[in-house]
Every structure is written in C-alpha cells, then in structure tokens.
Amino acid sequence: MLQEAALTETKTETETVTGADLLLRALEFENVEVIFGYPGGAVLPIYDKLYDSKILHVLPRHEQGGIHAAEGYARISGKPGVVIATSGPGATNIVTGLADAMMDSLPLIVFTGQVATGVIGSDAFQEADILGITTPITKYNYQIRSIEDIPRIVKEAFYIASTGRPGPVLIDIPKDIAASIAQPPEEKEVDLPGYQPTLKPNYLQVRKLTEAVSRAKKPVILAGAGVLHAKASAELKEYAEQQQIPVIHTLLGLGGFPANHSLFVGMAGMHGCYAANMGLTECDLLINIGARFDDRLTGNLKHFAPHATVAHIDIDPAEIGKNVPTSIPIVADAKEALQQLIQQDGKPPAQKEWMETIQQWQEEYPYFYDREAERLKPQKVMEMLHAKTNGDAIVVTDVGQHQMWAAQYYRFKRADRWVTSGGLGTMGFGFPASIGAQLADPDACVIAVCGDGGFQMSTQELAIIKELNLPVKIVILNNMALGMVRQWQEIFYESRFSHSKIPVQPSFVKLAEAYDIKGYMIQSEKEAEAVLDEVLNSREPVLLDFRVDPDENVYPMIAPGKGLHEMVGVKP
Amino acid sequence: MKRIICLTVMNRPGVLNRITNLFSKRNFNIESISVGLSEHEGMSRITCVVHVEDDRASEQITKQLNKQIDVIKVTDITDQSIVARELALIKVQAVPYTRNEVYSLIEPFRASVIDVSKDSMTIQITGESDKVEAFIDLIKPYGIKELARTGTTAFPRGTQRNSQQHKSYSII
Ligand SMILES: Cc1ncc(C[n+]2csc(CCOP(=O)(O)OP(=O)(O)O)c2C)c(N)n1
Numbered sequence: 001m002l003q004e005a006a007l008t009e010t011k012t013e014t015e016t017v018t019g020a021d022l023l024l025r026a027l028e029f030e031n032v033e034v035i036f037g038y039p040g041g042a043v044l045p046i047y048d049k050l051y052d053s054k055i056l057h058v059l060p061r062h063e064q065g066g067i068h069a070a071e072g073y074a075r076i077s078g079k080p081g082v083v084i085a086t087s088g089p090g091a092t093n094i095v096t097g098l099a100d101a102m103m104d105s106l107p108l109i110v111f112t113g114q115v116a117t118g119v120i121g122s123d124a125f126q127e128a129d130i131l132g133i134t135t136p137i138t139k140y141n142y143q144i145r146s147i148e149d150i151p152r153i154v155k156e157a158f159y160i161a162s163t164g165r166p167g168p169v170l171i172d173i174p175k176d177i178a179a180s181i182a183q184p185p186e187e188k189e190v191d192l193p194g195y196q197p198t199l200k201p202n203y204l205q206v207r208k209l210t211e212a213v214s215r216a217k218k219p220v221i222l223a224g225a226g227v228l229h230a231k232a233s234a235e236l237k238e239y240a241e242q243q244q245i246p247v248i249h250t251l252l253g254l255g256g257f258p259a260n261h262s263l264f265v266g267m268a269g270m271h272g273c274y275a276a277n278m279g280l281t282e283c284d285l286l287i288n289i290g291a292r293f294d295d296r297l298t299g300n301l302k303h304f305a306p307h308a309t310v311a312h313i314d315i316d317p318a319e320i321g322k323n324v325p326t327s328i329p330i331v332a333d334a335k336e337a338l339q340q341l342i343q344q345d346g347k348p349p350a351q352k353e354w355m356e357t358i359q360q361w362q363e364e365y366p367y368f369y370d371r372e373a374e375r376l377k378p379q380k381v382m383e384m385l386h387a388k389t390n391g392d393a394i395v396v397t398d399v400g401q402h403q404m405w406a407a408q409y410y411r412f413k414r415a416d417r418w419v420t421s422g423g424l425g426t427m428g429f430g431f432p433a434s435i436g437a438q439l440a441d442p443d444a445c446v447i448a449v450c451g452d453g454g455f456q457m458s459t460q461e462l463a464i465i466k467e468l469n470l471p472v473k474i475v476i477l478n479n480m481a482l483g484m485v486r487q488w489q490e491i492f493y494e495s496r497f498s499h500s501k502i503p504v505q506p507s508f509v510k511l512a513e514a515y516d517i518k519g520y521m522i523q524s525e526k527e528a529e530a531v532l533d534e535v536l537n538s539r540e541p542v543l544l545d546f547r548v549d550p551d552e553n554v555y556p557m558i559a560p561g562k563g564l565h566e567m568v569g570v571k572p
Numbered sequence: 573m574k575r576i577i578c579l580t581v582m583n584r585p586g587v588l589n590r591i592t593n594l595f596s597k598r599n600f601n602i603e604s605i606s607v608g609l610s611e612h613e614g615m616s617r618i619t620c621v622v623h624v625e626d627d628r629a630s631e632q633i634t635k636q637l638n639k640q641i642d643v644i645k646v647t648d649i650t651d652q653s654i655v656a657r658e659l660a661l662i663k664v665q666a667v668p669y670t671r672n673e674v675y676s677l678i679e680p681f682r683a684s685v686i687d688v689s690k691d692s693m694t695i696q697i698t699g700e701s702d703k704v705e706a707f708i709d710l711i712k713p714y715g716i717k718e719l720a721r722t723g724t725t726a727f728p729r730g731t732q733r734n735s736q737q738h739k740s741y742s743i744i
Contacts, residue, residue: 112663134588136597140641160641194582194644317634321628 001141019147019178020049022185023111025156025462034058034073034439036066040086041126042113043395045178058439060470061460063090065432067097068458071106072396075419078231080107080161087113087175088126092133098122098427099137101168101421104252105229107161107369108168109154114143116176130172133255139167144177155192164197165316166229197315201332201340209287210346211330215517216285216309219355222268223251225422226290226314226334233257234405235338236289246358250291251407252422253269257389265358269297270558271404274365275358277556277564280305282357288312293323294423302410303563310311311336365570367408368555375549376524378477378502383408384449384525385475388532391415393436393445398454399432403481404554406449428457431474435461438470445473445536452505453476462515465541473535474543476508479550487553512543519543531537574603574632576656576726578644579637580610581619587642591618593642598622600633604723615644619725621701649728656726659698661686662708665715666693674714681707692717693715700724 001402011081016436017025023046027035034056039047055507060066063085070081085094101108101126115124131141140160142153155569157169164404179488213219227236233256234309240247240263247257257264266273268280277299280286286308291297298304311328316393330337333527369379385393395410396419399401412418419437421429455476465472467520485500522528522544535542555569581587588607595602603621612619626628628649638646666674666688673692678685683697697707702723708719 131586132589145585192641194624195641251617261705316639318632318639322635325628 004407004525005191013286015093015184016114016181017077018049018181018291019144019150019173020045023154023173024049024053024055024146024176026151027082027399030154031160034502035082035084036060036070036073036436037084038063038066038086039084040089040090042087042111042286043111043173043178044114045088045096045175046084046173046410055134056439058435058464060432060566061463063093064096064130064428064460065435065461067094067110068426068429068432069436069439069461069464070108070110071097071101071104071312071429072419072433073440074101074106074108074166074436076394076416076431076437077415077440078229080109080158080166081530083108083110085110085112086126087115087130091128091130092398095133095137096424098134098168098170099143100424100426100429102137102139102419104421105166105225106168107166107207109157109161110168110170112170113178114172114174115175117145118176120174124373129338130170137168138170139165141172144174145181147182148395151178151185152190156192159190160192160195164195164386165187166570182388198317198331199333199336199475201313203332204339205330206340206344209330210341210344212285212309212311212328213243213245214346217351218283219243219287219349219351220265221245221247221284222250222280222286222291223247223253223256224250224289225256227253227256228405228415230290230334230336231339231415232290232333232335235335235342237261238351239338239342242342242348243346244286244351244355246279246355248279250294250297250422251420253291254407255412255415255418258414259412265362267407269327271408271554271556272297273362273367273408274556274567274570276357277363277558278361281563283308285384286310286339288314289338290314295323297556298323299564299566303565323422329567332473333510365556368572369552370520370572373549376522376528376546378405378479378546378548378552379409380525381475381477381546381548382406382449384528384532385536386410389445389447392446393447394419394434394441396420396430396434396437396446396448398448398450399484400425400451400454400475401479401487401552401554402451403430404448405477411432420499420561422436427451427454429454431455431458432461434472434474435470438465438472439468442465447473447475448470449475449477451483452476452480452508453462453471453482453502455508456505459511462512462543466515469496470541471539474539474541476543476545477547477548478505478508478545479552480505481550483550483552484554490553491557492559495509508543508545517541517543519545521545521547523547573624573626575622575624575633575648575650576654576724577620577622577634578638578649578727579610579643581586581616581618582642582644583614583616583638584642584683585611587616588618588641591620591637594636596623598636600629600631604721604727605673606723609617617725619723621724623739624696635638647728649726653729653732654726656700657698657722658701658704658722658724660704660719660721662695662697662716663692663718664695664710665691665717669689670714671734674711676712677707683707693698
C-alpha cells in the first residue's frame with residue numbers, strides 16, 4: 001500500500017510532457033472543435049499527438065484551402081479558426097489566407113512548423129522566415145522560443161485574435177520545441193500591457209451623436225461587418241427603429257440588418273444599388289457603424305457624402321478619420337455603443353420626406369436584368385436560390401461577377417449567413433470557405449456560389465466534402481470567362497478580351513463525379529426548376545453547373561475614380 | 573511637416589521590425605529612428621522623426637503605431653516643449669596646418685575631438701539636429717571622410733509652458 005502510494009507520488013511529481021502535448025492541451029482548453037491542418041516534417045511531433053486527439057482534424061488538399069475553410073468557420077461560428085501548416089512551403093501556402101483574414105478582420109490561430117532552433121537562419125531544408133513574411137498581414141505573430149511559453153502564448157493568441165478588432169495570429173513552432181520534454185509549466189496570465197481594446201463609448205461623443213441625430217433631416221446609418229463581429233444586429237434594428245434612420249449596408253455587412261425591413265435601403269458601393277449610393281451622397285448625417293470606408297464603398301472620396309456630418313463608431317481607433325474626416329468619433333464595440341445610443345432615447349426628428357425620397361429611388365431604380373431573355377441569367381439563378389431557401393441559407397461566394405449578383409439578389413434576413421472575401425478579393429476563397437461554414441453550422445443549407453474561374457482555383461477541396469459528407473451545394477455561375485475581368489475589358493478596354501475567356505474547361509459534372517459527388521448541368525430556368533428543390537433539401541454535397549449568359553454584366557457600376565453619384569447602368 | 577514621435581515599446585523579439593514594417597506598409601516617410609533601453613525594465617524607447625503632409629496624416633501614424641500590440645505608449649511631442657538631441661561622429665581631414673582652424677570651429681559648437689591621427693581627426697557633436705547640421709556644413713570644406721549620425725532622441729521637458737498646445741494622441 002505504502003509503496004504504491006509512494007510510486008504514484010513520484011509519478012505525479014515527475015510528470016513530463018512534450019511541447020506538442022502542451023499545444024494540444026492549450027487548444028482543448030480553448031474549446032477548439034476543429035483544426036484545418038496539413039502535415040509535414042516540421043509538425044510531425046504535433047501530428048503524432050493529434051493521432052490520439054479528440055479534436056476533429058480536417059485535411060484540406062492544399063493549405064490555402066485549409067486556411068480559407070478556417071476563415072469560413074470563423075465568420076459563421078464567431079470563434080477563431082485554427083490552422084496548422086508545416087514549415088517552408090506549408091507556411092507560405094497560407095499567406096493569401098492570412099492577408100485575406102487580416103483585411104476582413106477574421107479571427108484565426110495559425111500554427112506553422114519551423115526548422116529546429118539550432119538551424120534557424122541557416123537556410124535549412126524547408127526553412128522560411130514566416131515571421132518576417134507575415135508581420136504585415138497578421139494582427140500579431142509569435143515564434144515560440146521555449147517550451148514553457150507554449151500555454152501562455154496560445155492563450156494570448158486566442159485573446160488577441162478574438163478581442164478588439166479580430167484578426168489572424170500566427171504562432172511559429174520550431175520542431176525541437178514541439179518535440180522537447182519538460183514538466184508542465186506553471187499557469188501564467190495573459191500579459192499584454194500594450195493591448196487594451198476600448199469597448200465602452202465615450203459618453204460625451206454619444207451625447208453629441210444623439211444631438212446630431214435630433215437635428216438631422218437626412219440621416220443614414222452605414223452598417224459594416226463590425227456590427228456582425230460585435231453581434232449587434234438586434235441593437236442595430238432597435239436603434240434604427242427607435243430613431244427611424246434608414247440603414248445602408250457595406251458588402252461585408254450584409255445580413256446585419258434584415259433586407260426585408262422597411263428601413264433597409266440596400267448595399268452601397270461600386271455595384272451597390274442606386275438608392276444606397278444616392279442616400280450616402282445626399283445625407284446630412286452619416287453614422288458609420290463598424291465599416292472602414294473602403295474605396296470600393298466610397299468611390300472617389302472627393303464626392304463622398306459631401307453634405308454630411310460624419311459620425312463613426314469603430315472598435316479600431318485607427319479606422320476613424322483614416323479615409324473620411326470625422327467629426328463625431330466613437331471608439332467602441334458596436335454593441336456597447338448602440339446600447340448607449342438606445343438608452344439616450346433621443347427624439348427622432350421628423351424626416352418623412354427623406355424616407356419618401358429614398359423609397360422613390362428604390363422604386364425607380366431597382367436592380368434589373370432582362371427577365372424575358374432566352375439565355376439563363378445569373379441574377380435569375382440567385383433569385384431562385386433565394387426563393388427556394390426562403391432567404392435563410394448560408395451563402396458563401398468567391399470573387400467576381402457572381403459575388404456581386406449574390407450580394408444584390410440574395411436578400412439576407414438575418415446575421416451570419418453571408419461569407420465573402422471583401423477586402424482582399426481573393427479568388428479561390430469561396431468553395432473552401434463554404435466547407436468551414438458548413439462545419440460551423442452543420443444543419444444549415446450552405447451554398448457556395450462560384451465563378452467557373454475561381455472554382456478552378458480550389459477544386460481539389462471536393463475531396464473534403466466527400467470525405468466528411470458535408471452537404472455543401474456548389475453553385476457555379478458558369479459564363480466561360482473570368483467574367484469580372486471580361487466586363488472591365490468590355491467597358492474600359494474596347495472589348496479587347498485579353499486572356500479573360502476560358503473556353504477550355506473540364507466538365508464540372510464529371511469532375512464532381514470523379515469524387516463520387518452528384519453533379520448537374522443546368523441550362524435553363526426549367527431545368528433549374530426541375531432539380532433545385534430536391535438538391536437544396538438533400539443532405540449530401542451536390543455540384544450545380546449553371547450555364548449562364550456569358551455576356552451579362554453587373555450593374556449599376558461606378559467606374560474607378562468616379563463618385564458614388566456617377567453610377568452607370570442604373571436603368572435598363 | 574516634421575513630427576517627432578516617442579514610443580514606449582515592449583522589448584520583445586522583432587519589435588523594431590514591426591515598427592519599421594508599419595512605416596513601409598502605411599507609406600509613411602521616416603527621417604530617423606533611434607532605439608534604446610528605457611527607465612523600465614523590459615521596455616525600450618523609440619524616437620521617430622517623420623515627415624507628413626498634414627495633421628490627419630500624423631494622427632494616422634500615431635494611431636497605427638498605437639495599434640501595435642507591443643507598443644505601450646505613443647506621443648507626438650512636436651508641439652510640446654522638448655529636449656531633443658542627436659549625436660554625430662565626423663572624421664574630417666586635418667593636416668597639421670588646418671588643425672587649428674578646425675579646432676576654432678569646434679569650440680563655439682561645444683563639440684569635442686575624440687580621436688586624432690596623422691591626417692584626420694574625429695569630432696563628436698551633440699545637440700538638436702539643426703545645430704548638428706550647421707556644424708557639418710561648416711566642416712564640409714575641410715573634407716569629411718566619414719560621418720555617422722544617431723538620429724534624434726527626445727522627450728518632453730519637466731516643465732511645460734502653459735501656452736504650449738499639447739498634441740498628444742487621444743481620441744477616446
Ligand atoms: C487570386 C486572384 N487572382 C485574380 C483576381 C482578379 N479577378 C477578380 S474577378 C476575376 C474573374 C473571376 O472570374 P470567375 O471566377 O469566373 O467569376 P465571374 O466574374 O465570371 O463570376 C479575376 C481574375 C482575383 N480577384 N484574385
């Protein structure tokens with residue numbers, strides 16, 4: 001008895017762990033459900049521990065697919081997406097995803113393997129200076145230099161990635177650190193004196209905004225993705241209703257405010273609707289909530305909101321005043337700011353005329369396309385998808401014309417149903433991101449809307465949806481072209497279609513079938529009608545190759561250098 | 573216009589790289605940067621001299637710097653009453669018959685000679701950049717063989733005159 005007790009005692013005293021053990025413990029501690037990872041030499045110690053781990057590991061067929069999937073997961077779940085890549089080429093393959101997540105403020109924790117500490121700097125096999133490469137495209141990055149630091153660094157990384165303005169954090173782990181053995185280190189608290197996001201708004205600025213609203217005759221709210229990150233849709237709706245302020249969305253903000261609400265104006269920007277762009281041009285008070293006045297939204301800054309007093313609510317102080325001079329700056333979490341504004345319970349000004357003007361614009365200049373055309377129109381496909389999913393699907397897009405048609409015609413009723421690459425505009429993003437979105441919400445109907453060009457940048461991920469039987473619905477709006485490029489060449493380069501047509505394509509249906517996934521080619525509304533209900537309700541992956549009118553363009557459109565009021569293509 | 577920005581940063585690996593990286597990423601025009609330990613253990617002090625177009629641009633710089641996780645504090649001290657110093661080492665040609673002339677220039681600038689050889693002497697000068705600049709101009713005709721400048725390092729004076737407009741970063 002005594003002997004046995006002594007034995008267990010010494011056992012606990014000398015419990016040792018490897019760096020990889022500590023890493024996985026830290027991930028379990030953060031309740032990580034899924035890792036998107038790809039093995040290789042430098043991460044073998046970690047993969048050996050993953051062999052016994054309960055955390056779901058998803059193996060993309062290219063690291064870039066893995067990190068985009070993690071982005072889709074992060075956007076829908078609100079939790080950081082976790083990625084593992086090996087050193088050198090594995091690490092450089094995730095660079096595009098990091099830049100994308102940085103631009104669109106998506107929380108990611110990315111682990112990269114690194115060569116052993118002893119050879120760092122010697123151009124060792126599969127060595128890349130991933131800290132140097134990723135410093136400008138991460139919110140923060142670390143290289144672990146000592147095994148004792150693993151728990152603290154992982155904890156800090158999750159904290160940094162998911163608080164304040166979210167973003168990607170990279171942790172580089174030399175192979176010897178992952179393999180080395182130590183006693184479990186003492187728990188350490190997060191120690192980041194230089195990182196203290198401001199969440200609560202300044203009261204005086206809140207008062208100032210409330211007063212500005214009560215004086216305004218033509219106020220608008222411009223709501224961006226900050227509203228979604230802060231989970232503030234309910235507050236946005238309450239505030240807009242209380243103050244009777246019409247709401248305009250950015251591309252990334254879609255869903256933050258219900259599209260079927262009478263105060264919803266539409267999406268603004270390069271391919272936004274007339275009413276939204278004119279609303280921004282004519283307003284006398286512009287309340288930006290969680291948007292960053294990106295150039296694709298503002299058009300030429302000289303003509304942007306020329307009559308408006310600008311208020312800007314943002315958790316990132318550096319965004320305020322960066323592009324547009326702002327007289328009412330409010331550094332805060334969107335939810336906290338909106339709650340305080342609601343509490344002010346200011347008197348809504350009489351602005352019937354303004355609402356009428358906006359409604360008139362909406363009626364006179366809606367999105368349009370030729371509904372009588374013989375060819376299947378991409379806009380029609382999006383309308384059908386909307387109708388058949390009751391506006392409740394998760395729509396994930398790639399980048400190009402189809403992305404804009406999805407944004408225009410899929411009218412989102414609620415938040416967190418929309419995943420798109422806005423800031424970086426990354427082709428190849430959509431399909432893998434839909435995989436992450438489906439994992440984040442397994443019961444949802446997830447539709448990946450892609451162009452025939454962009455889909456070919458990540459077709460290899462068909463393997464994952466087969467392997468995990470993820471019921472993602474791949475919708476290819478196939479125009480046999482890099483459509484958005486073709487459109488710009490048509491308009492700005494005298495229809496000189498330089499390398500934008502791609503007549504040689506695989507049979508997408510056969511490609512799907514090669515992975516044992518069902519595929520359909522659809523050439524008309526009738527054919528679509530025949531399969532869509534069944535496909536959208538099925539619980540298995542399906543690919544739909546819609547052969548749409550190759551000459552269709554996205555309108556309205558604001559040419560580069562023009563102001564929002566200089567839209568073209570506003571009427572048939 | 574020229575702005576002097578003081579940073580207190582965590583002394584972590586790569587922190588200087590993060591700061592210089594930020595300047596190039598944001599297309600900020602930097603004249604000099606000087607780094608060294610500060611009065612707090614584990615923290616360094618960085619002084620940057622930057623050229624900006626207007627107040628908005630300088631506000632952007634301070635905000636972007638402040639956003640860095642390793643940056644504890646950012647102050648634009650340009651409009652405060654400050655002490656700013658730069659050190660320069662100048663190796664100048666000096667044959668025996670010009671030596672006295674060079675010495676006569678050194679004195680009013682309170683520079684000092686720290687090394688002498690057969691045909692050259694090395695001068696150390698400290699002061700505000702303008703003074704260093706003026707001295708270099710004066711000494712140039714004798715033939716400068718080597719020149720090394722540290723860039724400005726600065727901080728606010730202990731007592732600020734009341735009339736002085738404070739221009740420290742605050743938006744919240
Ligand atoms: C990685 C990457 N390369 C190039 C581009 C430039 N680009 C933007 S849209 C586009 C065309 C996309 O074509 P497709 O995927 O077929 O979609 P469509 O516009 O036809 O709907 C291109 C090449 C990009 N956004 N991303």
